[in-house]
Amino acid sequence: MTAAGFAPEWLALREHADAEARAADLLGPLRAALARRSPFRPRLVIRDLGCGTGSMRRWLTGRLDQPQHWILHDRDPQLLALAAATALGSVETREGEIADLRGDDLAGTSLVTASALLDVLTASEADALATACVDAGCPALLTLTVTGHVELDPPGPLDDRFEAAFNQHQRRHLLGPDALGHAVAAFQDRGARVITRPSPWRLGPGRLTEEWLRGWLGAACEQDPDLAASAPGYLQRAGDLRVVVHHADLLALPGERA
Secondary structure, three states, X not given: OOHHHHOHHXXXXXXXXXXXXXXXXXXXXXXXXXXXXXXXXXOEEEEEEOOOOOHHHHHHHHHOOOOEEEEEEEOOHHHHHHHHHOOOOEEEEEEOOHHHOOHHHHOOOOEEEEEOOHHHOOHHHHHHHHHXXXXXXXXXXXXXXXXXEEEEXXXXXXXXXXXXXXXXXXXXXXXXXXXXXHHHHHHHHOOEEEXXXXXXXXXXXXXXXXXXXXXXXXXXXXXXXXXXXXXXXXXXXXXXXXXXXXXXXXXXXXXXXX
């Protein structure tokens, strides 16, 4: 993920697609777990890791029953400022690296959330996150992790090759499309119950599709320069293209292993 992947303009552009894609059927088991763990707390304390401009809070806050206090974490002060400026209710911000969080830091936390985070972590960072949540006995709702599979309609002759090159590019330094499986194993190995659900983007022609396609092609061509000659033709298709970008959501419930 490049720095542009975290730009406020990109985050705003994708917010509606993110909200439509998240797996709402994970909210039932999440609400039940929160009710069991916090029956006498006056409010939930929710930490949003890599919060960006606060889209996860905007999506989730009205879908949980109890009053909430949100702690927004991000390493980018500009994004934190934007998230705080648009926040209603009880909110505070924390600037710093998510990888530095430990179980003690999550003391008193009811829920950890994140959106589009796992695939931009390293294996050690994902392991540290799982350890922190389990050590604190804190559920985690981690949404919109890319799985590496894309469907283009109408299809093109090099779809599979672009997909493979993009996935290899993401694996250079990060978990990329391996993130979901790694995170599931990390939480389960630490004794948590894990539930996953698909959460695909379903995009029609438009600016989001064009910007996503531009980034997808660019990363693929960086990985496999032989694809560069075909990329402009692919980009020209954006005006008529429909895309399914597969993601998955994960709910981890420490101490509830099946």
